[in-house]
Each structure stands twice: as C-alpha cells, then as structure tokens.
Amino acid sequence: xxxxxxxxxxxxxxxxxxxxxxxxxxxxxxxxxxxxxxxxxxxxxxxxxxxxxxxxxxxxxxxxxxxxxxxxxxxxxxxxxxxxxxxxxxxxxxxxxxxxxxxxxxxxxxxxxxxxxxxxxxxxxxxxxxxxxxxxxxxxxxxxxxxxxxxxxxxxxxxxxxxxxxxxxxxxxxxxxxxxxxxxxxxxxxxxxxxxxxxxxxxxxxxxxxxxxxxxxxxxxxxxxxxxxxxxxxxxxxxxxxxxxxxxxxxxxxxxxxxxxxxxxxxxxxxxxxxxxxxxxxxxxxxxxxxxxxxxxxxxxxxxxxxxxxxxxxxxxxxxxxxxxxxxxxxxxxxxxxxxxxxxxxxxxxxxxxxxxxxxxxxxxxxxxxxxxxxxxxxxxxxxxxxxxxxxxxxxxxxxx
Numbered sequence: 001x002x003x004x005x006x007x008x009x010x011x012x013x014x015x016x017x018x019x020x021x022x023x024x025x026x027x028x029x030x031x032x033x034x035x036x037x038x039x040x041x042x043x044x045x046x047x048x049x050x051x052x053x054x055x056x057x058x059x060x061x062x063x064x065x066x067x068x069x070x071x072x073x074x075x076x077x078x079x080x081x082x083x084x085x086x087x088x089x090x091x092x093x094x095x096x097x098x099x100x101x102x103x104x105x106x107x108x109x110x111x112x113x114x115x116x117x118x119x120x121x122x123x124x125x126x127x128x129x130x131x132x133x134x135x136x137x138x139x140x141x142x143x144x145x146x147x148x149x150x151x152x153x154x155x156x157x158x159x160x161x162x163x164x165x166x167x168x169x170x171x172x173x174x175x176x177x178x179x180x181x182x183x184x185x186x187x188x189x190x191x192x193x194x195x196x197x198x199x200x201x202x203x204x205x206x207x208x209x210x211x212x213x214x215x216x217x218x219x220x221x222x223x224x225x226x227x228x229x230x231x232x233x234x235x236x237x238x239x240x241x242x243x244x245x246x247x248x249x250x251x252x253x254x255x256x257x258x259x260x261x262x263x264x265x266x267x268x269x270x271x272x273x274x275x276x277x278x279x280x281x282x283x284x285x286x287x288x289x290x291x292x293x294x295x296x297x298x299x300x301x302x303x304x305x306x307x308x309x310x311x312x313x314x315x316x317x318x319x320x321x322x323x324x325x326x327x328x329x330x331x332x333x334x335x336x337x338x339x340x341x342x343x344x345x346x347x348x349x350x351x352x353x354x355x356x357x358x359x360x361x362x363x364x365x366x367x368x369x370x371x372x373x374x375x376x377x378x379x380x381x382x383x384x385x386x387x388x389x390x391x392x393x394x395x396x397x398x399x400x401x
Contacts, residue, residue: 026128026147026337027248027272029302030073030103031055031121033396036362037318037348038306042266044254045205045215049358049398050107053121053155055252056203056217057167060109060117060157064400065356069107071396076100079130079338083373083384085137094136097338098388099129114159121153126175126247130336138382139182141375142335146178153201167203172196173222173247179336186235193228193243211258221276222247240285248273264308266320274327275299296332300325304344318348318362333373338386340371348394356400366390 030036032051035043046052047059050067077098085091109119131144155169176194183189199220207213223246230239252270259265274297283289306320322344328337348362368388375382 026126028075028103028123028125028127030075030392030394031071031105031123031125032069032107033071033073033348033360033362033394034350034398036073036364036392036394037320037346037350037360038266038308039304039320039322039344039346039364041268041304041306041320041322042215042254042256043268044203044217044252045213045256045268046254046266047205047215047256049396050109050119051105051121051396053107053109053119053153053169054105054123054125054201056205056215056254057119057155057169057201058157058165058203058205058217059215060119060155060167061115061159061165061205063109063111063117066110066401067108068399068401069105069396071105071360071394073103073105073392073394074100075103075390075392077130077388077390079386079388081132081136081138081335081338081373081384081386083382086381086383089137089140089380091135091137091139092133093384094132094138097130097132098390099131101127101129103127116159117157119155119157121151121155121169123151123153124149125151125173132335134182134188138335140184140380141377141382142179142181143188144178144180145336148176150174155201157203163207165205165207167205169201171199171201171219171222173198173224175224175226175247177226177228183232186237187233190231190233191228191241192231193226193241195224195226197222197224197247199247213256215252215254215256217252217254219250221249221273242283242285244281244283246276248276262310264310266304266306266308268302268304270302270304272300272302272327277327296329297327298329300327306346314352316350318346318350320344320346322346324366330372330374333371334375335373335382338371338373338388340369340386340388342369342390343367358398360394360396360398362392362394364390364392366392 043055047062050069052059079097105123157167199222203217250272254268304322324342346364371386
C-alpha cells in the first residue's frame with residue numbers, strides 16, 4: 001500500500017520535530033556526574049561543584065575557590081515495540097529503537113571577590129536519538145528521530161548576606177533536528193531543521209543553619225523557530241518549512257542537610273511546564289498553514305531523595321531514588337516518543353585526589369512503565385505497547401584553582 005503525498009504528510013512528518021524537542025524523556029537532566037549518584041536529588045541546594053551553574057547559579061558562592069568541571073554521560077535507552085498496524089502494510093516490530101548517546105558538560109566558576117562569583121556552563125539540556133528498522137510496521141510514523149542541542153550559560157552569583165545567596169544566568173541555545181519516516185510513493189521523507197534561541201535562569205540559596213540549606217531555581221522557556229527543508233528519497237521535491245516550538249520552563253525546590261560528619265541527606269521536587277505545548281502549527285515559507293496537530297501535554301513533576309556517606313577523608317559514597325512523571329497521555333503518545341513514568345535507582349562515588357582535585361562516577365538505571373500507543377496518521381493506525389528502560393554511566397573531574 002502506498003500513501004498519497006499531500007500536505008498532511010508534510011505536516012505529520014514535521015510534527016515529530018516538535019514532539020522530539022518537547023518530550024520529557026528527552027529533556028536531559030544529566031548535566032554532571034556528581035548529581036547522578038543521588039538521582040539528582042537536592043541539586044538546587046547541594047552546590048557540590050561548579051555544575052551548580054546549571055542547577056542553581058546562586059550555589060557558586062559556596063564554592064571554596066575558582067573551579068573547572070569536566071563531565072560526560074553515556075546514556076543507553078532501550079525501547080522495544082510489540083503490536084499491530086492497520087491496515088496491514090507488512091514489516092516487523094522495529095527492533096530496539098534506542099541508541100547509545102554521549103552527553104558532555106563543562107563548567108568554569110571564577111571568584112571575583114568574597115561575595116561575587118561568575119561562571120559559564122556548556123551542556124546539552126535536550127537530546128535524543130532513536131531509530132527503528134527501515135521496513136518496520138510503523139515506518140509511516142517514524143524511522144529515525146535525532147535531536148542535538150548545545151547550551152551556553154554565562155552566570156553570576158552574589159552573596160547578599162551570611163544566609164542568602166542569589167544567582168542569575170543567560171542561556172544561548174542551538175538546536176538541530178533530523179527526522180525520517182516512510183511517505184509512500186515519494187519514498188522516505190527527511191526533515192532537517194535548526195535554530196538558535198535564548199532564555200535565562202534564576203536561583204536563590206538560603207542557609208537555614210550551619211547544617212541545612214534550601215535552594216530554589218527557575219529556568220525559563222526557550223523559543224526556537226526551526227527552519228529547514230523537507231526532502232524525499234525518490235521524489236526530487238524539496239520544500240522549505242518552519243515550525244515554532246517552545247522548550248518548557250522548569251522550577252526546582254531542593255533541600256540539603258548535613259546530619260553529622262559522615263551523613264548528608266538530599267531531597268528535591270521539580271516542575272516542568274509542558275502544558276503550554278497544546279498544539280503544533282506547521283507553516284510554509286509564505287506563512288500559510290500546512291497543518292495543525294493537537295498535542296495537549298500536561299505539566300509534570302519529578303520527586304527525588306538521596307544520601308551521601310563519607311567513608312573517609314578521600315572517599316564518599318552516594319545513593320538516590322527518583323520518580324519522574326511523563327507529560328504524555330496514552331491518547332497522545334507517538335512512535336517517536338514512547339515515553340512513560342520512570343523510577344530511578346542510582347549510586348555513585350567521589351574520590352578526592354588532592355585538596356583541589358576530585359573525580360566522580362555515577363550510575364543509574366531507569367525503570368520505565370510499559371507505554372501503550374494507539375496512534376493514527378494518514379489513515380494508518382499503530383497499536384501496541386513499548387517495553388523500555390535506560391542505563392546511564394557518568395564520570396567527572398573537578399579541579400580547583
């Protein structure tokens with residue numbers, strides 16, 4: 001069976017681009033290795049190293065000196081589909097749609113004065129690469145989906161008083177997306193687009209006592225107007241298209257409590273404003289509407305707790321658990337984003353090489369609820385269930401100056 005090449009096909013191909021950029025499963029929290037071992041509990045309050053630039057810039061005032069952090073995470077998602085397609089167009093279940101990805105991070109903080117610290121962070125707050133077998137039964141909805149982002153985040157922190165620190169930063173973000181799906185007679189449709197955008201982040205840190213502090217952090221939306229082309233493997237057609245998408249804002253409230261010389265407790269609740277993503281409107285270069293796709297996502301919350309145990313002067317052990325809600329309901333789930341609620345189990349370790357150098361390692365396994373899908377596009381319905389999981393391994397080097 002061949003699909004007709006029409007304006008709806010163009011719109012549906014591009015719809016994956018916005019889904020890709022807005023999926024909770026691909027909003028990357030993996031911005032350091034020191035937090036991974038705690039399942040990222042308490043990151044807006046812990047201020048363990050210069051990576052606090054991303055989680056709460058106010059935390060830079062707690063750093064003992066100027067600092068450089070170099071980190072990277074290997075992320076291995078697995079997603080296997082079992083189900084049917086109607087009408088039958090042949091093909092298997094697509095194999096493992098997950099693919100190994102590497103997410104690097106770098107941070108530098110410089111103490112200007114006893115009360116002022118400036119810094120800059122480099123990371124990838126959103127990202128994805130999934131790919132099915134090219135002849136799988138859901139090929140009309142998705143084959144390959146890839147998103148890359150680069151975020152540069154200059155920041156400043158001010159120690160307003162002995163108990164209060166404030167911080168702020170600006171985010172300059174580049175996004176690049178590539179998506180493919182089978183479009184019938186024209187062949188495989190490929191959408192490629194990119195754009196730059198900017199946002200900001202704010203933070204506050206309250207030292208309630210010598211042993212306890214609370215942190216609050218906010219990251220703004222980033223508006224991106226993806227511009228690119230839709231092309232086909234058989235038909236010689238190339239169509240310029242645009243899609244305005246908004247990466248959501250988020251807020252975190254964190255607690256850090258030092259119980260004694262060995263034990264530290266961390267907790268966190270984070271909110272992400274996915275509900276602003278209620279539709280995707282695709283335009284051609286003359287401003288005409290190609291398609292409007294309803295999305296109807298929900299705001300989501302993430303809850304986490306963790307603990308650190310200092311074994312001796314050099315070695316600290318970490319652990320943590322988290323529960324991460326998906327913003328995607330069964331009714332609006334797509335093959336590009338088979339996302340569901342996730343439970344994190346994490347552990348890690350810190351080893352102090354010297355007074356000014358530290359290495360960190362962390363590992364987490366994400367248990368993902370089975371995700372049901374019943375999605376109709378261009379008259380073809382994909383129905384079934386996904387079994388998914390994610391493994392993350394991170395390492396980090398911290399150097400003081």
